[in-house]
Amino acid sequence: MTLLICGNTSESITLLGEPIAKSGEGTIWRTNHGYLAKIYHSPTIERVQKLAMMIAYPPTEPNSHLHHISFAWPKSVLKNAQGDCVGFLMPEIKDAKEILDIYNPQRRKKLKLQVDWRFLHITAQNIASIITALHTTGYVLGDIKPQNILVNNRALPSIIDTDSFQIRSPKNGKIYYCPVGSPDYTPPELIGKDFSSIEQTEVHDRFRLAVIIYQLLFGGQSPFGGGKWIGAGETPDMNELIRRGLWLYAPNSLLQPVHRTIPLEIVHPEVQRCFLRCFNDGHLNPHLRPTAKEWFDALKVASNELILCGRIDSHYHSQTYGKCYWCDRSTQLRLDIFPGVVKPNSSVVVESKTQPSIINHHIIGNLLQTFTDHSDWVWSVAFNPDSQTLVSGSGDKTIKLWNVRRGKLLQTFTGHSNSVVSVAFNPDGQTLASGSRDSTIKLWDVRRGKLLQTFTGHSNSVISVAFSPDGQTLASGSLDKTIKLWNVRSGNLLQSFIGHSDWVWSVAFSPDGQTLASGSRDCTIKLWNVRSGKLLQTLTGHASSIYSIVFSPDGQTLVSGSGDYTIKLWDVRSGKLLQALSSHSSSALSVAFSPDGQTLASGSRDYTIKLWDVRRGKLLQTLTGHTGWVNSLAFSRNGQTLASGSGDNTIKMWQLTLSTTTATPSAVRPNRTQIAQPNQSSIASSKSSQVATTPNKNTQQSIVKSTVSQRNYSSVNSIPSTNHTSYTDGNNIHLASLTINIFKSCIRIIYWIIISLGVLFF
The missing domain is CATH 2.130.10.10 (YVTN repeat-like/Quinoprotein amine dehydrogenase)
Incomplete structure (x- = not known):
């Protein structure tokens, strides 16, 4: 093919070098105009009409404000010297990896990609956002699979192979079907059906989206794999498991999680509910599956709830889970899918015989x-x-x-x-x-x-x-x-x-x-x-x-x-x-x-x-x-x-x-938050006793010993507390002793006054 013409501008288009990709439908080339060209092996009238419809009615780019291309949409048809349509031009998605490289730990490691769990949450959230935009304009993606989603280092995804989308003509309502589907991502109700002649809806996309999100958040594991088959015979293939709704967390499932299975409970409850709705409730009632917008909302909440691990600088975990699952998994399996730098523990690095003061700002x-x-x-x-x-x-x-x-x-x-x-x-x-x-x-x-x-x-x-x-x-x-x-x-x-x-x-x-x-x-x-x-x-x-x-x-x-x-x-x-x-x-x-x-x-x-x-x-x-x-x-x-x-x-x-x-060591100084505040009269008594009496050295030592002993007991019972009443009673003993002494002195004075008055009187 020596001459190609851009259908929009009538400019000559030159294919550069060798094809960069090949598929059953055609080959992908770079061109002298910066766009990619897809050249069909055998263009049909149906395919040409579908291309014309897509070029005439493109969806709105949801991430234009980020200067990002969310889908490689056809821009213009390409014609040969005879004027026949042979393919189309589309934008090239640069500096991006297949989503499989992002969520698969082995491929990440091989490519030296620095990806953490938060990155994967944001990626999933952004995929849901893009699919929401497409569904809003009436498009059905049909063939959602990892090979068709690219992700850049900003966690921004791009969807390619868009000419396989299902398109409905706004003029006459004619449907241009999505002719292909991918095993392991096909919803149960479509398994075994002829895609080239069946109308799909966004409800079918909801299933595929859920599988992709699951793989992103669970280290590449599939919801219908990564477990142990406890039923009779050999483990059914993936499509059969999907058809029967036998995933890891289905009621009475014959597929059970194993030691290496990343558990569902580590993700935010909102995301958990979406998975359960999709694969349990939505198995027989597809309309109950969460929409792309519902996935976006749940993932946004989940992303905002992620916190950084205090030990490994690349570990994020959900606040609702309460601890770092990735640290636990790394310890148990000696396998860390988010390897990072261990933060030094100052209490281990610095040794001191005396307990230093802690300065709080x-x-x-x-x-x-x-x-x-x-x-x-x-x-x-x-x-x-x-x-x-x-x-x-x-x-x-x-x-x-x-x-x-x-x-x-x-x-x-x-x-x-x-x-x-x-x-x-x-x-x-x-x-x-x-x-x-x-x-x-x-x-x-x-x-x-x-x-x-x-x-x-x-x-x-x-x-x-x-x-x-x-x-x-x-x-x-x-x-x-x-x-x-x-x-x-x-x-x-x-x-x-x-x-x-x-x-x-x-x-x-x-x-x-x-x-x-x-x-x-x-x-x-x-x-x-x-x-x-x-x-x-x-x-x-x-x-x-x-x-x-x-x-x-x-x-x-x-x-x-x-x-x-x-x-x-x-x-x-x-x-x-x-x-x-x-x-x-x-x-x-x-x-x-x-x-x-x-x-x-x-x-x-x-x-x-x-x-x-x-x-x-x-x-x-x-x-x-x-x-x-x-x-x-x-x-x-x-x-x-x-x-x-x-x-x-x-x-x-x-x-x-x-x-x-400055907080002194807790073994000597009670923690105020653990002490019931005394009333004003108690405070007054305490102040007066401190002025009136000064406990001797032995008394001070006994108070400290009592406090230390009491804290050790409390720590054993895991209920840290200090008996403030007993400490206050110690001061009251000194006050009572002083009061008795004063009372005795007063009696003696009155006695001598009476004696003196008696002497004078008589």
């Missing part, structure tokens, strides 16, 4: 005020080094300068022709930099509100700007996939760092100014030597875009916020992942360190701000109040104020109050 965040002068999204906020003023960049194309104490707008800078998405103060506080979607960077004189100069050189939006600690260099990250360094005084371009394969969302200088970090939509973080421009290392581990990065004040830790809903902490020297923080229910768009390095703030698309204890990886508080994405965060110099910029067009100022408490 408590943060109370209160909303101080809200700035509302922007008319569009606030994309970026930054404090002046003296923290007296705050700057904000917005989608309304302006930059605003605010007096922090009074909440007063000081001035507005205009000059950008598109959204201002990043702002940064020079360390001297005199110069301000702004990056914009107009592809330029502008430097401003803060005092005079005057534009100093404009840097041009990026070919796409400038998403992030950052000054070096000495204020002499400015770094910029762009959607053109590059990072550029600029001389602040001259405006000259010093160098460009090229290495990311996708948009650069964030750049940050290390405190010593020698290293630059960059976060990208390619899911990687790169560390660069500022002087030489050499790439030092690439950090991988996130499953989606890295939207924000920040160095700790001591420069030893790098923190990243990602579209995979997590915040990760990295050791800068080794590049190793230290810990992952997971609590947000959507993308973590912004991260910021407090000046003392003890508190981390994160802002998210879930409209919340979360405050974290960095040392313990513990969530301290969630700040709510924004009604849009939290795009940017900034701490004041003293760490007592946090500024947040949001998609609700506002900036909020939060007052943070930090209190530190």
